[in-house]
Amino acid sequence: MALAHNLGFPRIGGDRELKKALEAHWKGDLDVAGLRSVGRDLRAQHWQLQKDAGIDLLPVGDFAWYDQVLTHSLMFGVIPNRFRPAAGAPTLDTLFAMARGAVGNSSSSGCCGAHAQPAVAQELTKWFDSNYHYLVPELTADQQFQLSWTQLFEEVEEGHALGHRLKPVLIGPLTYLWLGKVKGAAFDKLELLERLLPLYEQILQRLAGQGVEWVQIDEPILALDLPQDWKNAFERAYNILQRAPCKKLLATYFGGLEDCLGLAANLPVDGLHIDLVRAPQQFPAVLDRLPAYKVLSLGVVNGRNIWRTDLVRVLEVLQQADERLGERLWIAPSCSLLHSPVDLAREDQLDAELRSWLAFAVQKCAEVAVLAAALNDPQNAEVQAALAASQAVQASRASSARIHKPAVQARVASISAAHSQRLSPFALRIEQQRSRLQLPAFPTTTIGSFPQTTAIRLARQAFKQGKLSSAEYTEAMHSEIRHAVALQEKLGLDVLVHGEAERNDMVEYFAEQLDGYLFTRFGWVQSYGSRCVKPAVIYGDLSRPQPMTVDWIGYAQGLTGKVMKGMLTGPVTMLMWSFARDDISREQQARQLALAIRDEVNDLEAAGIRIIQIDEAAFREGLPLRRAQWREYLDWASEAFRLCASGVQDATQIHTHMCYSEFNDVIESIAAMDADVITIETSRSDMELLDAFEAFDYPNDIGPGVYDIHSPRVPDAQEMLKLLRKAAQRIAPERLWVNPDCGLKTRGWAETEAALVQMVTAARQLRTELA
Numbered sequence: 001m002a003l004a005h006n007l008g009f010p011r012i013g014g015d016r017e018l019k020k021a022l023e024a025h026w027k028g029d030l031d032v033a034g035l036r037s038v039g040r041d042l043r044a045q046h047w048q049l050q051k052d053a054g055i056d057l058l059p060v061g062d063f064a065w066y067d068q069v070l071t072h073s074l075m076f077g078v079i080p081n082r083f084r085p086a087a088g089a090p091t092l093d094t095l096f097a098m099a100r101g102a103v104g105n106s107s108s109s110g111c112c113g114a115h116a117q118p119a120v121a122q123e124l125t126k127w128f129d130s131n132y133h134y135l136v137p138e139l140t141a142d143q144q145f146q147l148s149w150t151q152l153f154e155e156v157e158e159g160h161a162l163g164h165r166l167k168p169v170l171i172g173p174l175t176y177l178w179l180g181k182v183k184g185a186a187f188d189k190l191e192l193l194e195r196l197l198p199l200y201e202q203i204l205q206r207l208a209g210q211g212v213e214w215v216q217i218d219e220p221i222l223a224l225d226l227p228q229d230w231k232n233a234f235e236r237a238y239n240i241l242q243r244a245p246c247k248k249l250l251a252t253y254f255g256g257l258e259d260c261l262g263l264a265a266n267l268p269v270d271g272l273h274i275d276l277v278r279a280p281q282q283f284p285a286v287l288d289r290l291p292a293y294k295v296l297s298l299g300v301v302n303g304r305n306i307w308r309t310d311l312v313r314v315l316e317v318l319q320q321a322d323e324r325l326g327e328r329l330w331i332a333p334s335c336s337l338l339h340s341p342v343d344l345a346r347e348d349q350l351d352a353e354l355r356s357w358l359a360f361a362v363q364k365c366a367e368v369a370v371l372a373a374a375l376n377d378p379q380n381a382e383v384q385a386a387l388a389a390s391q392a393v394q395a396s397r398a399s400s401a402r403i404h405k406p407a408v409q410a411r412v413a414s415i416s417a418a419h420s421q422r423l424s425p426f427a428l429r430i431e432q433q434r435s436r437l438q439l440p441a442f443p444t445t446t447i448g449s450f451p452q453t454t455a456i457r458l459a460r461q462a463f464k465q466g467k468l469s470s471a472e473y474t475e476a477m478h479s480e481i482r483h484a485v486a487l488q489e490k491l492g493l494d495v496l497v498h499g500e501a502e503r504n505d506m507v508e509y510f511a512e513q514l515d516g517y518l519f520t521r522f523g524w525v526q527s528y529g530s531r532c533v534k535p536a537v538i539y540g541d542l543s544r545p546q547p548m549t550v551d552w553i554g555y556a557q558g559l560t561g562k563v564m565k566g567m568l569t570g571p572v573t574m575l576m577w578s579f580a581r582d583d584i585s586r587e588q589q590a591r592q593l594a595l596a597i598r599d600e601v602n603d604l605e606a607a608g609i610r611i612i613q614i615d616e617a618a619f620r621e622g623l624p625l626r627r628a629q630w631r632e633y634l635d636w637a638s639e640a641f642r643l644c645a646s647g648v649q650d651a652t653q654i655h656t657h658m659c660y661s662e663f664n665d666v667i668e669s670i671a672a673m674d675a676d677v678i679t680i681e682t683s684r685s686d687m688e689l690l691d692a693f694e695a696f697d698y699p700n701d702i703g704p705g706v707y708d709i710h711s712p713r714v715p716d717a718q719e720m721l722k723l724l725r726k727a728a729q730r731i732a733p734e735r736l737w738v739n740p741d742c743g744l745k746t747r748g749w750a751e752t753e754a755a756l757v758q759m760v761t762a763a764r765q766l767r768t769e770l771a
């Protein structure tokens with residue numbers, strides 16, 4: 001009998017109940033008891049949903065008040081001193097302080113500390129290549145581990161009381177240490193392993209005492225390029241844990257085991273989970289090398305997207321496994337369902353055909369269960385019906401005219417090398433651009449957005465609800481544009497922007513205007529803490545029926561004699577921040593997006609816009625987890641950018657923007673994008689990014705951000721000047737631009753204006769200094 005299990009369920013709630021409860025609690029509108037009761041209800045509801053869907057073994061420990069890595073830090077007692085309660089055990093207040101920071105008053109925040117200084121929250125970082133962010137554990141050389149948080153045991157008890165068969169989920173010791181960051185004196189994190197393992201033994205003991213049979217231990221780092229000492233540590237760690245009670249299922253996901261395959265297959269644990277969605281090719285090798293006593297869990301339902309599984313195709317693979325493994329075969333989603341929305345049943349306003357192609361977490365559980373049933377009871381009528389329905393979905397997607405558009409495909413097929421190349425090299429283009437634009441040295445500009453005020457959001461909402469006519473809405477936005485343009489003129493900025501008031505979000509705004517995208521109402525996925533995103537879904541070939549930004553930007557240009565920069569979102573970012581198709585490659589989808597955006601670029605140029613910025617905020621995010629796959633990604637990603645940017649004349653200047661500072665390993669590909677100007681984040685790292693330019697001679701113009709827009713603090717001109725002088729040592733002065741780190745939409749007008757005054761002052765002073 002194959003067993004259906006799940007690696008984790010989304011915790012946020014189908015109606016984002018957890019988000020709402022957390023935010024109410026933080027505001028003081030919901031007490032701890034109220035918050036805890038929301039959590040308990042959600043867990044009960046989620047277990048029931050999974051059980052009703054047919055899952056045999058349910059995860060516990062996938063619930064978290066903020067983040068599962070943070071829960072582990074508390075459990076292990078990895079609580080930085082600035083958050084440690086003066087007396088007693090950590091509380092939910094401690095947890096939220098670690099996640100969100102705490103005010104300095106030790107008595108009211110429940111945190112101790114030598115000074116009454118605000119305790120800065122732990123760092124947030126992306127969870128592997130997903131859009132989920134975890135709180136980075138802070139590890140010190142003298143780190144002690146001590147069981148300090150009992151949430152897991154309480155939840156096990158809670159689930160048992162409800163009569164569920166549960167499998168606790170733990171992050172493995174090596175993955176936990178890998179994700180941590182060394183604080184204080186430098187040391188090798190691996191040295192902490194021996195100290196950490198007794199705690200795992202203690203946890204497993206306690207779970208066994210609660211009647212737990214199986215524990216899932218997540219070690220996704222086995223799908224990364226692991227240094228040899230970490231690989232060795234796996235054997236050491238699991239040899240020690242072998243003695244601890246409970247059967248252990250070692251879970252790997254987000255990629256193939258590759259060079260770690262033999263290692264993972266032979267660790268002394270009772271089962272291994274592999275991701276066959278990301279790495280189907282590893283199936284035969286794992287099957288061959290798995291010791292005969294072990295359970296093999298096959299992740300065959302994609303936990304990272306929203307598409308229904310091709311059950312018949314998957315079943316063929318599972319049948320082979322079933323013959324070999326019998327009882328030892330488990331079936332699961334590829335990874336935790338944390339990364340997919342909760343329940344498609346709520347999408348009652350979605351077009352019926354489009355909806356029939358989708359599966360959210362609840363539906364994915366049902367797919368896992370059907371696959372297990374198809375092995376265990378193949379003649380079952382319900383199973384037969386489900387397989388037939390799945391086949392019908394595949395057939396409909398394969399042939400639907402709503403997905404497959406000959407015109408789009410023909411256009412993609414006709415792309416030649418010339419399409420992704422500007423007419424002349426940068427050196428010639430920049431001459432023409434300089435003489436056309438007539439900008440001063442160290443030109444000042446911003447990244448695009450100005451404050452998204454409540455008034456703007458209300459106007460957009462009213463327009464969507466039909467309470468504001470199209471003419472009224474247009475006028476409201478025009479008035480915002482007039483305000484932004486007048487202010488920029490007053491401040492003396494050189495290259496102006498229209499302010500992006502009309503945009504809810506830099507991806508959604510464009511997605512809504514492209515053919516081939518669909519939008520859900522409740523397709524929320526947790527990004528971090530209480531923050532959720534609702535990615536648009538690419539379902540078909542993409543095209544642009546009509547111009548998307550030309551009216552707004554043309555209006556803005558008409559208000560001023562200065563240069564108005566047109567603002568667009570690039571193809572790679574559009575793709576990375578959407579749910580992508582699974583029936584064609586990411587590369588193909590990026591090409592289609594690039595052609596759609598290329599049309600917009602060309603239309604802006606035809607409307608007299610002389611500078612066009614194409615944001616690629618997510619360019620680096622797309623990097624595969626394994627280095628060996630980087631080249632291929634970087635090649636198509638930079639080509640997609642060039643494809644959308646290269647339809648213009650030499651004299652039209654193309655900008656791009658990226659908001660992060662680790663450039664060292666991708667700088668050549670960023671150069672290969674061949675944007676005339678790139679604006680980037682640098683201020684927080686004190687221009688550290690410029691080190692990348694030491695080794696690699698970046699050829700085009702650069703605007704390293706001179707102030708941090710993530711904070712309301714207004715730095716003065718001297719501070720910015722210092723950064724600029726530093727930049728001027730590395731970047732030829734004639735190629736240096738002056739701008740903030742990122743868009744200003746999250747800031748208020750007062751700070752924005754004050755900071756830009758300083759920025760313009762700094763640029764002017766630099767002009768006199770270096771004249």
Ligand code: GLN
Nearest residue numbers: 447448449615617659743
């Ligand atoms: N143009 C966008 C803005 O200014 C860029 C945002 C981003 O890079 N994330 O808001």
Ligand code: ZN
Nearest residue numbers: 658659742743
């Ligand atoms: Zn940015």
